[in-house]
Amino acid sequence: MTDSTATPVRARNAARVSGTVRIVGAGLLGSSIGHALRNLGVDVALEDASPSQLRLAVDYGAGRQATGDDDPTLIVVAVPPDVTADVIERELRRYPNAVVTDVASVKLEPLNALRKRGVDLTHYIGSHPLAGRERGGAISARADIFVGRPWVVCRDEETPPADLAIVEALALDVGATPIEMTPADHDRSVALVSHVPQLVASLLAGQFVNAADESLRLAGQGVRDTTRIAASAPELWVQILDANAAPVVEVLDALASDLTTVADALRAPETPGARRSVADTIRRGNDGVGRLPGKHGQTGHFEQVVVMVDDTAGQLGRLFGELGELDVNVEDLRLEHSPGAQFGLAEISVVPSAVRRAVDGLEERGWKIASTTND
C-alpha cells in the first residue's frame, strides 16, 4: 500500500509560530488547532475546565497538559462564547508577555466587555476561524478543518505589528487564510452568511413539527438541503445569537420585510406589480446565490458529468480507477441513489476542459452517461 493518503497538512511550509502555544479550551476548535500545530512540531500546552475533555484531547494527540511553568508565546482562547471575555482577561493578566487571541464567532461583544472592565488589551487580538464540524468536542477534532478557510483577524491601531504577525502565523500554520476585518464588519458579515441562515433553516424546519407524515413524504432534496443545518445543537447557537443580536436582527428585519412583500403579492395577485414582485424575489435569489464563493473559496466553475452506476462499492472503484486512467481529476462528487432501485447516479464535477475526455472515455469503456451540464 502507498501512504499517499497521509499527505501532511501544509508540509510545504515550515512552522512559523515558535515557542509554546497555550490553548485554553480543548473542544473541537482548540483541539483541532492543537493537532495542526503538533503536526508541525510546535509545543502545545492544553487546558480545559473539564478534566475528562482535557485528558481526551491529550490522549488523541492535540498537545500536552499545561503546567504552571509554561511561558507561552501565544495563547488561544477557545471556550464557549459566554465565558470568552472572562478567560481572555484572566489569560492577559496571568501571561503579560504573551499574545492572546480567541476563536469566538462573535467579536464585538467580548471586546466591549473587556474595554468596559478597563483591561489592557494591547496584546489581545480577536480572531475567528470560519471552520467547524457538525460534531463537537476533542473527540471530533481534526488537524485539517482550517485548511483553505478564512481566519478573520481583528487588529486595531494599538496592535503591535509583532503581535499581529504571531496570530497571522497561527492562521497560516493551520492552513487558513488570514483576513483582516474590524470586529463590527466581522459581526455583520457572520450575521449575514452564518447566523441568519441558521435561524432561517431552523424556522423553516420548525414548520414541519406539526405537519402530517403524508405531507413530509413528498419532501425532496431541495428542502433537505435548505434545512440541513437546522440539525445544529441549540446551546451554542443561543449564545452566539445572543452575543450578535443587533446585526442578526438587522438582517432578520430586512428578510421579514421581503417575506411580507412577497406574501402580500401572492395574496393579491391582481394588484399592479404583484406578479413582478414574486418574479423579482426569485431573480434576486438567483443573483444572490451566484455571488457566494464556490466550494473552492472562489467562483471557479466546474461542469457536472452524471454517470449511472450499480449500487455497489466495486462499481465506483472501477469508475474512479478509469477516470484516473483518463487523467480526469474529480473535483467533487455527489452520489444519489434512487431508493429501491439497484443503481445510482454519480454526479462528478470536473474542470470544463475535461468534460469531453471524461464522457468519451467513459462511454468507450461501457459506462452510461446520464447527462452533462454542457449538454
Next chain:
Amino acid sequence: MTDSTATPVRARNAARVSGTVRIVGAGLLGSSIGHALRNLGVDVALEDASPSQLRLAVDYGAGRQATGDDDPTLIVVAVPPDVTADVIERELRRYPNAVVTDVASVKLEPLNALRKRGVDLTHYIGSHPLAGRERGGAISARADIFVGRPWVVCRDEETPPADLAIVEALALDVGATPIEMTPADHDRSVALVSHVPQLVASLLAGQFVNAADESLRLAGQGVRDTTRIAASAPELWVQILDANAAPVVEVLDALASDLTTVADALRAPETPGARRSVADTIRRGNDGVGRLPGKHGQTGHFEQVVVMVDDTAGQLGRLFGELGELDVNVEDLRLEHSPGAQFGLAEISVVPSAVRRAVDGLEERGWKIASTTND
C-alpha cells in the same frame, strides 16, 4: 467491459400500461416519462407546441411524433402550469375514450378551472410526480428521474377504478410510488415542503445581492446548502406560486410570525422568556428536520466514515475498490476538499453494522480515517 452499469429501470417488472400513451409537452417531465415507457416497449406518441422541442425529444428516443390516427389509452399532459387546464380540456374532448392525467405541481387550481367550465372530468385524474432536475427541456430528460419518488394521484368519488389503475400503472412503470391524496392536501403539502422552501432560499439569497464581497468570503457550506435552490429559474416558479398562492401564503404567514417572535426576542433579551424563545426556535428546527424522510425515502439511519484521500481520481478508485473487497456498500458519499490543499475528505455513508469492518479494513490498508459518527 461489463455492461452492469446499464441496469434497465424496473427490468424486474413487465410493462403494465398497454396501448399507446400520448404525451403532450415534450419537456423534462414529458420526455422523461417517454424514455421510461419506451424502455418498457410502450408505444409513446409525443406532441409539443414547439416543433424543435418535439424533434429533439423524438431524436433522443422519448417516443414517436403523434399522428391524427392515434387512439391513446392514456394521455399525459406535461405542459407549463398556466396552460395545463386548457390542454386537459382539449385532450378530454378530443379523446373521449382515453384517461387523461397531468403532471403539474399544483392540483386544485386546474381542477377548479375545469369544473367552472363544466368539462366532464370523469376520465381526468390529476397527478404529480415529485421529480425534477435543475435543468429543463427534452435534452435533460432521463428515464430514471421518477425511480423511488412519490407520485401523487388525485382521484375522486367519480373516478372509475379502471382509470385509476391505468394512472397508477404509469407511476409504477416509471419506478415511482403512487400516493393517493386529495388535491387540497397535495397543494398544502407541496406548499410546505417545496414552494415555501424555494421562496425562503430565494429570500435569504436575496440578502446577499448588496453585501460586500468581503462578507461573502466568509460563507461556508451551511449557507451554500441553505440557498442552493435559490438558483432555480424564475419563470416556472412564478406560475407555480401563483397557482398555489393560498396554501403558500398560509405557511409564509406562520413563518413570518415565528421570525418576528425570534427577532423580538433577540431585540429585547432581558424580556422574560426571550432566551428561551431563541432556544425553542433552534430546538423546533431540530425536531422538524428530524421528521423529514431520509435520502432513501425513509428515516433509515446511516453512519458516516470520513477518509482522507489524495485529490486524484485514482485514489478514489483505489478506495472504492477496497471498500468493495471489504464488502462494504456505499450508501452515499460526499467529497469535500480543502481548497488549496492536496487532499480531500471522502465522507462515506454506510449501514451501522458495516462501520467497524470499513474502518478496520481501510486502516489495515493504510488509509487515514478522519472520523466516524460513532466515535
